[in-house]
Amino acid sequence: MILYFLTLVLFVMGLYCLVAKKNIIKKIIGIVITEYSINLFLVLVGWRKGGIAPILLKGMQKSEIVEKGVDPLPQALVLTSIVIGLGVLALMVSICLRLYEKYKTFDMSEINRLRG
């Protein structure tokens, strides 16, 4: 149970970084920390004490997998989520570079000429 609470702490830390900081790069770091905390939470949901890989080997009963096997769905989901996170991170950084070249600053409060 304490592990779930720690992922919540990580999530709140990322959210604080996203809301309170003015620097865009720090905001991006906050988004990434939030995302990783959710990934960690999903992996924890799939965790099972003494679990085995859900592969039916020769001479293995099906009931054994039902008893001990790990659910592979959260892991596959988190792998996809990590890949999508990398793409989103590249997009965010490229937008930041473009903003820096336009406004010569990373400070969010100084970028006030955004009119679409």
Place this chain on the structure above:
Amino acid sequence: MDKMDKYIKDSKSGMTPIVKTVVRFVMGIIFIFGAYVVLYGHLTPGGGFAGGVILACGFIILTLAFGKGLGLSKLSDTWASILDNSAALLFLTIGFIGFSGGYFFTNVLGKGKEFALFSAGTIPLCNIAIGLKVTASVFAVFLTLSIFGRFISKLVDDYEDDTEKE
């Protein structure tokens, strides 16, 4: 070897000689580890994506330490693009090969012995294709953001200036 010495002594491009010497020793280990993670993806934690990111980080650390001359001579932007697209097509081809055994991504090759390197049918081939694609595309993203970023934004600025004039 002489070429690398020349790059280390060249003080104009890249970082200090300390970083260059360390990178020269670490570089090979990074590439071997990345190739290991890709090839053993069906046996150990890791796989195509993780190994591809490690390999791409090898190229990125090379570019950061030695400057863009050496990095682009090892894997240029053109070749990164070609490798990216051809690895995607390779992955699709492996998927279509599955139709010969039934449906999409069927494991038609022999499964082999369990927990051996050459086992699990088409899964290692998929891992290699994904590894090549991720290597090329992450390095291409790095190149686009760092080296060509200025160039692209200059193009956008010129375009905006032209439209404002009209």
